[in-house]
Amino acid sequence: MKHFSIAPLISLTDVCKSYRAGRSEIAIFQDLTLSIDAGEFVAIMGPSGSGKSTLLNMLSGIDRPDSGRIRAGETDLSLATERELTRWRAEHLGLVFQFYNLLPNLTAAQNIELPLLKRPLGRSARAERVRVALELVGLADRGTHRPAMMSGGQLQRVGIARAIVTDPSVLICDEPTGDLDRRSATEILELLRFMQVSQGKTIIMVTHDPAAAAYASRVLHLDKGELVPARQEMAE
Amino acid sequence: MTYTSLVLKSLIRTPLRTLVTVMAVASALIVFGCITSFMSGAHSAENGAMNRLVVTSKTGAAQPLPLTHVMAIAALEEVEAVSHTTRLNTFSGFERNFVPASAVDPDMAHAVFGEDLALTPAMMAAFTARTDGVLVGRSQALVQNWRVGDRITLSSKLYRTAEGSRDFSFIITGIFDGQTVGTDTHYVIAQYDYINALRSRHVDTVDTIVVKPTAGVRAADLAPVIDNLFANSSGPTRTQTERQFLEAFMAQIADIRSILNAVLLISLLSVLLIITNTMAAAVRERRFEIGVMKAIGLSRSRIATLVLAETVVICGIGAAIGAGVSYAIVAVSDPATGMVFDAGVIARIIALAVLLAGLGGVLPALSALRVSPIKTLRSR
Numbered sequence: 001m002k003h004f005s006i007a008p009l010i011s012l013t014d015v016c017k018s019y020r021a022g023r024s025e026i027a028i029f030q031d032l033t034l035s036i037d038a039g040e041f042v043a044i045m046g047p048s049g050s051g052k053s054t055l056l057n058m059l060s061g062i063d064r065p066d067s068g069r070i071r072a073g074e075t076d077l078s079l080a081t082e083r084e085l086t087r088w089r090a091e092h093l094g095l096v097f098q099f100y101n102l103l104p105n106l107t108a109a110q111n112i113e114l115p116l117l118k119r120p121l122g123r124s125a126r127a128e129r130v131r132v133a134l135e136l137v138g139l140a141d142r143g144t145h146r147p148a149m150m151s152g153g154q155l156q157r158v159g160i161a162r163a164i165v166t167d168p169s170v171l172i173c174d175e176p177t178g179d180l181d182r183r184s185a186t187e188i189l190e191l192l193r194f195m196q197v198s199q200g201k202t203i204i205m206v207t208h209d210p211a212a213a214a215y216a217s218r219v220l221h222l223d224k225g226e227l228v229p230a231r232q233e234m235a236e
Numbered sequence: 237m238t239y240t241s242l243v244l245k246s247l248i249r250t251p252l253r254t255l256v257t258v259m260a261v262a263s264a265l266i267v268f269g270c271i272t273s274f275m276s277g278a279h280s281a282e283n284g285a286m287n288r289l290v291v292t293s294k295t296g297a298a299q300p301l302p303l304t305h306v307m308a309i310a311a312l313e314e315v316e317a318v319s320h321t322t323r324l325n326t327f328s329g330f331e332r333n334f335v336p337a338s339a340v341d342p343d344m345a346h347a348v349f350g351e352d353l354a355l356t357p358a359m360m361a362a363f364t365a366r367t368d369g370v371l372v373g374r375s376q377a378l379v380q381n382w383r384v385g386d387r388i389t390l391s392s393k394l395y396r397t398a399e400g401s402r403d404f405s406f407i408i409t410g411i412f413d414g415q416t417v418g419t420d421t422h423y424v425i426a427q428y429d430y431i432n433a434l435r436s437r438h439v440d441t442v443d444t445i446v447v448k449p450t451a452g453v454r455a456a457d458l459a460p461v462i463d464n465l466f467a468n469s470s471g472p473t474r475t476q477t478e479r480q481f482l483e484a485f486m487a488q489i490a491d492i493r494s495i496l497n498a499v500l501l502i503s504l505l506s507v508l509l510i511i512t513n514t515m516a517a518a519v520r521e522r523r524f525e526i527g528v529m530k531a532i533g534l535s536r537s538r539i540a541t542l543v544l545a546e547t548v549v550i551c552g553i554g555a556a557i558g559a560g561v562s563y564a565i566v567a568v569s570d571p572a573t574g575m576v577f578d579a580g581v582i583a584r585i586i587a588l589a590v591l592l593a594g595l596g597g598v599l600p601a602l603s604a605l606r607v608s609p610i611k612t613l614r615s616r
């Protein structure tokens with residue numbers, strides 16, 4: 001128990017990943033190692049094509065490393081089957097995307113309810129959770145709106161509400177403010193920090209925006225397959 | 237929201253496409269329902285009893301047999317009852333309004349067919365009270381709009397009276413329904429003595445003789461006994477079980493059946509392609525959403541189930557419409573078609589709809605299974 005509590009929540013050990021482009025292989029990561037503690041807000045920056053999304057996909061169990069280990073809590077993601085990975089995602093992870101990825105034919109509330117469908121919850125219990133999630137992101141009165149009628153900032157709040165409605169321990173956000181104006185971006189970042197500080201979520205966020213990275217408790221820079229802590233003045 | 241409402245929401249996203257597919261399923265099932273009703277109806281050789289024999293002339297079923305044969309057969313120990321039939325080949329009013337009529341001996345016919353035709357003693361009494369009385373089958377009575385007590389004239393293509401008229405006048409004394417819905421009730425039963433007295437040709441002959449063997453006697457054993465009896469007479473006979481006899485007639489219908497089956501198969505195959513195509517298009521359009529659902533934790537099997545459920549709903553509504561319309565068609569159709577829409581037909585429509593949903597949904601469901609969330613997320 002004691003051992004578990006001091007172990008990092010998420011750890012990558014000697015992870016290698018490459019893609020085949022035609023005849024040649026492009027190595028994205030070679031022996032990448034990283035550990036993230038529970039409750040951290042980690043920002044990952046880096047040039048386009050450096051592998052940030054690939055890293056997040058492996059952390060989410062959507063993609064797999066070629067070799068090396070990825071552990072999350074007590075689960076070894078690199079050994080898990082597809083079915084186990086899906087279940088792990090559903091139970092422990094909230095995903096937030098740059099372009100929200102909401103289902104256009106569902107209302108905001110129905111989009112948020114989607115990850116709850118596989119839970120053994122009654123209709124009213126689900127509705128209550130959706131209501132709480134909508135309230136947390138400040139959209140209590142927008143539940144019946146469809147995505148087409150909402151602004152980018154509102155859409156991303158719905159995206160965050162969908163990510164937190166299952167009460168996951170980790171939020172993984174790929175450029176969550178990449179499509180937003182400064183004001184909306186600030187609101188979203190405040191919301192993420194609120195999730196970290198008062199809801200105890202661990203947040204891993206990819207961003208191109210130094211101002212966004214400033215919300216994180218730790219900033220990492222990914223370049224040429226290496227993860228290095230960002231220089232202090234860059235993060236500031 | 238539930239998985240069910242998710243399925244329904246998907247279906248009404250493209251209402252026209254869903255409607256068209258449902259109608260395609262419905263029309264194929266209407267074809268199926270009508271053909272099945274037809275096949276399970278009166279046009280079945282299974283209506284021919286195994287335990288009755290039909291005696292016809294050895295030279296051909298259209299050749300008459302002497303009336304004396306009837307008495308000779310009735311005298312056999314192995315025979316319980318005998319009835320003879322003489323076809324009159326009649327129409328009512330105009331030639332295309334064919335009304336099949338046969339002349340029989342009422343008591344003999346009652347002994348052999350009374351049960352099959354559900355003839356009551358009251359009906360028999362009214363029938364025999366006058367020699368020009370006839371019994372009309374329910375379906376023929378409906379078609380001609382005839383009622384008990386009506387005087388009708390039937391024109392024979394085979395017989396004329398001594399005066400040269402081919403018109404025979406009758407009084408309808410009863411309408412028979414038959415014991416089961418499958419019983420053919422599309423004909424008229426007249427009395428032999430009346431016809432025989434009026435006709436100028438083939439006097440004292442009959443067309444076929446139906447024999448009911450005594451209990452314990454096998455029909456197949458009795459047949460050669462009868463044929464031997466008349467082998468050296470002026471009218472040699474050919475004796476078959478009723479079913480064999482009907483099967484000969486059914487041979488032509490069997491050809492129609494195989495054509496109908498082919499039509500059915502083709503229509504079912506094409507509706508299968510339509511279902512597959514519709515659902516494959518739906519999965520293709522929603523590829524992105526499926527990828528997102530997988531990314532946020534809905535399992536592959538759940539997503540495949542949702543696709544299959546959509547197919548089931550389409551086929552279910554199609555089956556309901558198909559069954560309803562088939563029922564309506566059978567209900568208003570000319571009873572001469574002999575179609576019967578019963579629980580068996582409904583069961584077969586449901587079974588087929590389930591099969592269509594399963595087969596039509598399997599490829600789209602597999603392609604939904606294969607959607608990769610990585611590729612989906614990268615495509616944005």
Ligand SMILES: Nc1ncnc2c1ncn2[C@@H]1O[C@H](COP(=O)(O)OP(=O)(O)OP(=O)(O)O)[C@@H](O)[C@H]1O
Nearest residue numbers: 019020021028046047048049050051052053054055
């Ligand atoms: N399925 C694939 N097949 C081949 N190459 C791929 C595949 N997926 C990613 N790559 C390559 O891997 C590299 C890293 O991609 P990734 O999307 O992780 O970068 P990124 O850091 O998220 O970039 P961006 O900032 O533009 O989002 C890129 O060079 C990309 O072309």
Ligand SMILES: [Mg+2]
Nearest residue numbers: 052053054174
């Ligand atoms: Mg990226």
